[in-house]
Amino acid sequence: MQNSLSRPLPTLGSLTHEWNTARNTSKGWPLFLESVQIDGLRGWSGESVEFRFPVVAIAGENGAGKSTVLKVAAAAYTAEQVSGHTFYPDDFFPNTPWETVEGVTLTYLIRRGNKIDTQTLRKLTSRWRGMPNRFARALHFLEISRTQPVNTQIGYGKAATQANFTAAVTPFNDADRALLSRIMNKPYTSSGMATYQNKQVGVLNVGAGEYSNFHQGAGEDATADLVDLLRTAPDRSLIIIDEVEASLHPRAQRRLMAELFDIAEKRKMQFILSTHSATIMEQLPTEARVYIQTHRGGGRDVLYGVTAKFAMSLMDDVEHPELVLFCEDEYAAILIDALMNHEDPDLSRRIEILPAGAASTVTTLGALAAAGRLPGASLGVLDADQRDQVGCVRLPGSQAPEKEVFDALDDPAWEKVAQRLDVRAGELLQAVDDARQIDNHHAWTRRVAEHLGPRVRTDRVWEAIAAVWAKDSVNPEERATFVNALQRQLAS
Incomplete structure (x- = not known):
C-alpha cells in the first residue's frame, strides 16, 4: 500500500x-x-x-x-x-x-x-x-x-474497564485510514470505530499497539469521529x-x-x-x-470577506489603540503607514492599521464605526479608486494603489528606491518596465522582486516604494488632507 x-x-x-x-x-x-x-x-x-x-x-x-x-x-x-x-x-x-x-x-x-x-x-x-x-x-x-474525551463522560469510563466489556471494531478501509493519517501526520497501521451505548469509540494503531479514545488526545479523537462520519455520508x-x-x-x-x-x-x-x-x-x-460582529446596545452584523487578522483582532481581549484603521490589504496598510510617518510620525504609536478585506468589507466597517457600533474608535480607509463612503476616507490619488504609486514615481524617485534596496538603479528600472507589461497590477511588485533576485522580498520592495512615494511623489496637499482626517478622528 x-x-x-x-x-x-x-x-x-x-x-x-x-x-x-x-x-x-x-x-x-x-x-x-x-x-x-x-x-x-x-x-x-x-x-x-x-x-x-x-x-x-x-x-x-x-x-x-x-x-x-x-x-x-x-x-x-x-x-x-x-x-x-x-x-x-x-x-x-x-x-x-x-x-x-x-x-x-x-x-x-x-x-x-x-x-x-x-x-x-x-x-x-x-x-x-x-x-x-x-x-x-x-x-x-x-x-x-x-471534543469531550470519552473517559470523562459519565458511565463510559466504568463500562470500558469492566472485565466482561467487549465491543466489535468496524475497521476503516485503506482510504479512510489514509485520510486520518494525512490529517494527523501519523502512519496508522489500522484504525476503526467501536460502538458502546451509542457512543463512538475510536480504536487506532500506529505500530506500537492498539489504543482507544480512552488514551487518545482530544484532537485525534475528534478527527477520527469526523473520518467515520465522512465514511458513511453520501x-x-x-x-x-x-x-x-x-x-x-x-x-x-x-x-x-x-x-x-x-x-x-x-x-x-x-x-x-x-x-x-x-x-x-x-x-x-x-x-x-464570515464574521458575526455584536455591537454595543445589542444586535449584530454579519460581515463577509474579512481577513483572518481582522477576525482575530476583534476576538482578542488585548487593549485597543486610540484609533483603528480598516483597509483592504497589506499594500494599503504600508501606504497608510508611510503617509503618517512623513506627515506626523507620532500617529503610528496611537493608531493600529488593520487589513480587513475587500472594499465592501471596509465600507461596511466604516458605516458601523460611524454609527458607534464597533468596540472602539475606528475609520475605514478605501483605495483611491473607490467612491467616498460614510465612515471612510480614501488614499491620495485616483487609482488602485499599485497603479497610483508606479505612475507617480519618476526616474529620480526610482533611483531613491534602488538606494533603499541596495540595488543598481538601472536594474530596478528594467525590473519595473518588465513588471508593467503584466495586465494584473497586483502582480507588479512581486515581479519586480523576482527580477531583483531571492534576497529582495516582495514586502521589502513595496515598503521602499511606499516610503519614496509618500515623501517625494504624492501630492503634498492630498497627503496633508489624508493625515488631517486621521488626526480629526483621534481628536473627536
Whole structure:
C-alpha cells in the first residue's frame, strides 16, 4: 500500500475552479443551502447569513451566535431514507424553566439545481409550523460535545474497564485510514470505530499497539469521529461542524482544511463550520469567511470577506489603540503607514492599521464605526479608486494603489528606491518596465522582486516604494488632507 503520508496536500484552487464553473449543474452542487435568516431567536432580529462557497467558516466572539447559525442550518432538511439525521428546532432550542421559545421565524433559501426555493419554519406560540414541507437531504452535525474525551463522560469510563466489556471494531478501509493519517501526520497501521451505548469509540494503531479514545488526545479523537462520519455520508451531503479546529494544532488544522476542500470538490459536499482559529480562516477564500460582529446596545452584523487578522483582532481581549484603521490589504496598510510617518510620525504609536478585506468589507466597517457600533474608535480607509463612503476616507490619488504609486514615481524617485534596496538603479528600472507589461497590477511588485533576485522580498520592495512615494511623489496637499482626517478622528 502507498504511504498515506506521501500524497501531496490538495489545493484550494481546484475546488474554486469547480465551484466557479459547475456550481449549479448536475456535475456540481445541485443541492445547496444558500442562506438562513433568523428572527426572534437568541437576540437575532431578521439578520441573514449567506453561504457563498462549498466550505464556509463562521467566526465571532463567544455569544455572537455562531452555534445558533449552525443549529438553524441543521434544521433545514429532513433526512434522506438512507443516510443522515432529521433535526428539529426543539432539539436545539427547547423551552426551559428560564426561557420560552416563541415568536420565532427561520427562513431558508435552498437551491436544487437551478431553482431556489424559500422555506420557512415558524413557532409563533407553542408549536413549530412548516416542518413537514422540508426538502430531503443527507445532513450530519458534529457538535462541540464531540471534543469531550470519552473517559470523562459519565458511565463510559466504568463500562470500558469492566472485565466482561467487549465491543466489535468496524475497521476503516485503506482510504479512510489514509485520510486520518494525512490529517494527523501519523502512519496508522489500522484504525476503526467501536460502538458502546451509542457512543463512538475510536480504536487506532500506529505500530506500537492498539489504543482507544480512552488514551487518545482530544484532537485525534475528534478527527477520527469526523473520518467515520465522512465514511458513511453520501455525496452531496451537508456537513456542519462546530469549532472545526477541535484541539488540533495549526499544521493539523491546515491539513484538515485541505482535505475538506478535496472532499467538497470530489463528492460535492457542503461544509458549514464555526471557528475561533486564525489558521482555519487563513485557509479559506474571501467569500468563504464570515464574521458575526455584536455591537454595543445589542444586535449584530454579519460581515463577509474579512481577513483572518481582522477576525482575530476583534476576538482578542488585548487593549485597543486610540484609533483603528480598516483597509483592504497589506499594500494599503504600508501606504497608510508611510503617509503618517512623513506627515506626523507620532500617529503610528496611537493608531493600529488593520487589513480587513475587500472594499465592501471596509465600507461596511466604516458605516458601523460611524454609527458607534464597533468596540472602539475606528475609520475605514478605501483605495483611491473607490467612491467616498460614510465612515471612510480614501488614499491620495485616483487609482488602485499599485497603479497610483508606479505612475507617480519618476526616474529620480526610482533611483531613491534602488538606494533603499541596495540595488543598481538601472536594474530596478528594467525590473519595473518588465513588471508593467503584466495586465494584473497586483502582480507588479512581486515581479519586480523576482527580477531583483531571492534576497529582495516582495514586502521589502513595496515598503521602499511606499516610503519614496509618500515623501517625494504624492501630492503634498492630498497627503496633508489624508493625515488631517486621521488626526480629526483621534481628536473627536
